[in-house]
Amino acid sequence: MSAPLIDSKKAEPKPPQLSILRQASKVDAEAGILDHITITRYKPESLESLCRNTKFTKREIQIMYRGFKQECPTGIVNEDTFKHVYGQFFPQGDSSAYSHYVFKTLDKDNHGCITFEEFLHSLSDLIYGSLEDKLQWVFNLYDQNRDGFVSRTELATMITAIYDMMGAKTVPPIDKFTVEKHVNDIIEQTEESSQSELISYETFKRLCIKDHQPSSTFHEFATDLRLRH
Amino acid sequence: MDAEACDMMSKRHAASTMASVAAWLPIARASAIGWVPIAQNPMPQSPATANSHRSDERLKINVSGRIFEVWRNTLEKYPDTLLGSNEKEFFLDSETGEYFFDRDPDVFKNILNFYRTGKLHYPKNECVSSYDEELAFFGVMPDVIGDCCYEEYRDRKRETQERLIDDKESDNPEAAGVMTFRETMWKSFEDPQSSTVALVFYYVTGFFIAISVLTNVTETVPCGVIEGTNLNPPCGDRYDEAFFVVDTACVMIFTVEYCLRLYAAPNRCNFMRSIMSIIDVVAILPYYIGLVIPENDDVSGAFVTLRVFRVFRIFKFSRHSQGLRILGYTLQSCASELGFLLFSISMAIIIFSTIMFYAEKNQENTKFVSIPAAFWYTIVTMTTLGYGDMTPDTIMGKLFGSVCSLCGVLVIALPVPVIVSNFSRILNQNQRQDKIKAQKKARLHRIKMAKQACNHAYVKAKREIEEAELRRQNGQADLDTSDKDVFEVQHHHLLNCLEKTTNVAFTEDRPTCLEGEANKISHTPPLSPHDSLASLTSKSCCGRKRRMPLSSSCSKKEANDIGGELSDVKIMREGDDSADNGHNHYSHRSSPQIITNNNRRLGHSSNDNTNAELHMSML
Secondary structure, three states: OOOOOOOOOOOOOOOOOHHHHHHHHHHHHHOOHHHHHHHOOOOOOOHHHHHHHOOOOHHHHHHHHHHHHHHOOOOEEEHHHHHHHHHHHOOOOOOHHHHHHHHHHHOOOOOOEEEHHHHHHHHHHHHHOOHHHHHHHHHHHHOOOOOOOEOHHHHHHHHHHHHHOOOOOEEOOOOHHHHHHHHHHHHHHHOOOOOOOOEOHHHHHHHHHOOOOHHHHHHOOOOOHHHHO | OHHHHHHHHHHHHHHHHHHOOHHHHHHHHHHHHHHHHHOOOOOOOOOOOOOOOOOOOEEEEEEOOEEEEEEHHHHOOOOOOOOOOHHHHHHEEOOOOEEEEOOOHHHHHHHHHHHHHOOEOOOOOOOHHHHHHHHHHHOOOHHHEOHHHHHHHHHHHHHHHHHHHHHHHHOOOOOOOOOOHHHHHHHHHHOHHHOHHHHHHHHHHHHHHHHHHHHHHHOOOEOOOOOOOOOOOEHHHHOHHHHHHHHHHHHHHHHHHHHHHHHHOOOHHHHHHOHHHHHHHHHHHHHHHHHHOOOOHHHHHHHHHHHHHHHHHHHHHHHOOHHHHHHHHHHHHOHHHHHHHHHHHHHHHHHHHHHHHHHHOOOOOOOOOOHHHHHHHHHHHHOOOOOOOOOOOOHHHHHHHHHHHHHHHHHHHOHHHHHHHHHHHHHHHHHHHHHHHHHHHHHHHHHHHHHHHHHHHHHHHHHHHHHHHHHHHOOOOOOOOOOOOHHHHHHHHHHHHHHHHHOOEEOOOOOHHHHHHHOOOOOOOOOOHHHHHHHHHHHHHHOOOOOOOHHHHOOOOOOOOHHHHHHHHHHHHOHHHHHHHHHHHHHOOOOOOOOOOOOOOOOOOOOHHHHHHHOOOOO
């Protein structure tokens, strides 16, 4: 622990010192949460700059940071904590797979942990971003190996992960045929004629928009924080 | 009424679980965008959050003059405690705008920290009863005490309970009312303080035991020279009639006492097998055998040996002495350690006796005639007595003799503290493991209950919405649903979207399952990040990767087996690996399998362990 543990960010949005986060991810890999707390600490950039860079108001950021820091006193979220928190919302099923992919998508610089800035930026994109931003985010979620295409495997993985969140107590009960059928349905809908069954970004966009009202569908998931106070 | 209570309880569970992660709901909802591409049905409308949530305000709590300030949200994390519910409005002082509690501020600090961190700590220098009282006042269940402090709390609790039980037993008048004569007699035997007759009996028997022991001792003392002869016989021979009379009297008393005890004993077989009754029998039998045996020289030798057993009468004093009983109990509990000590000493004795014998046997006029004869030397030397009646003469003998005495010090002195400390350490360890196991079981159970509660709340909310819709269609007035938590509404919307995406719906077990179990567990499940690993791995261990038909997954209450619980615990430690394997499993294309929630176990909380351990039978 030779390097200073508290890192303050400069004015330009430069990623924080890698050494600290490398230490953090190393700690994640080895020890449990208890060691984590004693070793690392991360301080986000100032409130004003966050306010400027994202589309949230100051008060919203305050509220969110309080909740964030309550769950993760060290200031960064590692995957286990994220999975645990995510699992609280889907108690009946197993959300570890889906939350893993969400985590990977949120963790833009692939350090194995999410800082508060990443958290806030992603949230601001998802809630207040344009339709294009949201679609891009969803595409990144599905495209796990970041090759620009969503293969059948990746699609099946995601669909399985989503079905997992339902759990066992469902009516009608879920089995692997349900999942396969769903995958096949989606593939059919993309009208992908090529044999490779790779879905490009354009096809994906068409798939999302379909015949639903796209903007309103995506808006259903936006939590309007302003109304909370 | 039952269904209502159950609903309320599940609502409380759900709310308290959710409130601690409320800040993350926005990201959870936002990330649910990922469901849109594969959604088979259109998404339901986002809930209209028209009613403004209470603003993020700070509350002042005045506890006996000390002011604490806390966010309102923090308190509302646990809505079934006093501070988390609207019960605190009773304590609101409208002039100053603060909540005043006339309670101990030091303990309150811990309680408030519980709201903040999710873990309740128990300060070591606090009295357990006063702490419990404060917890009861503020509606916090003691089983949310964190791991760090739980052991200490439980130990202290047990001590106080034992103390209270002892007190209660001593001044608890027989509630049975009229006891039978037999029961009265037994009670007076066991407890001399219970009545005057018992006290008299107690002292009379004690007196006669003392007399009997005294006569046994004095009848061997030489009484003085008989005039005219050179004899100095022991008193027993000189005044043998007197001694015989005294002996007879004592034996009469003891026999009568034994017969009365036998008659009054609630369980005669047990009584006859108990050690005190055996001592009684052994104490009085020699007399009767002596009466029966004729004055015959052949047999009188054997008879003399029997008289030795009269000394056992002294053990009858242990009924009169608490300390003696404790000593006996201690020796009994250390039996295996003492056995080991004895074994190691015998080994050393045999080794050294053999060596000394072979060193000394060729010496003339040696006392070391055989190995068993050398035992005496070895024992006397090793215990550092050194009588000097047997000493080695050869150089080798003296050499080995000195080694023997040095070893003696080690062999005798060393094992004893080691054994004692080992003993107490192992005892503590066992108890600690039991405590931890019990707490883990209780916590797992609590987490499971919380999950079920959440699901139940959601299903119920869905039903209510349907009913409201129906009512609206029929033109009836809407029920007042204005006190719905915004957070809960949004969470339910999220779950609804998931249902629409996958085209299946959530169901649940019969809600009555919850009620019976819910009574035994706490109402405030703590879900801090430190619990995350436990609950996370419990999920991944519950959700083992195999297909299960719906019927068997909806299992009802089953008997709790320790073996199953241990395997649960074992799996939890490997839970990290299984969680990681989970993704590898998905990224490679093996056939996608559904992880099912295996709700096999609905165990009982293990508070009854403590009661079983409390009772120590002394006799």
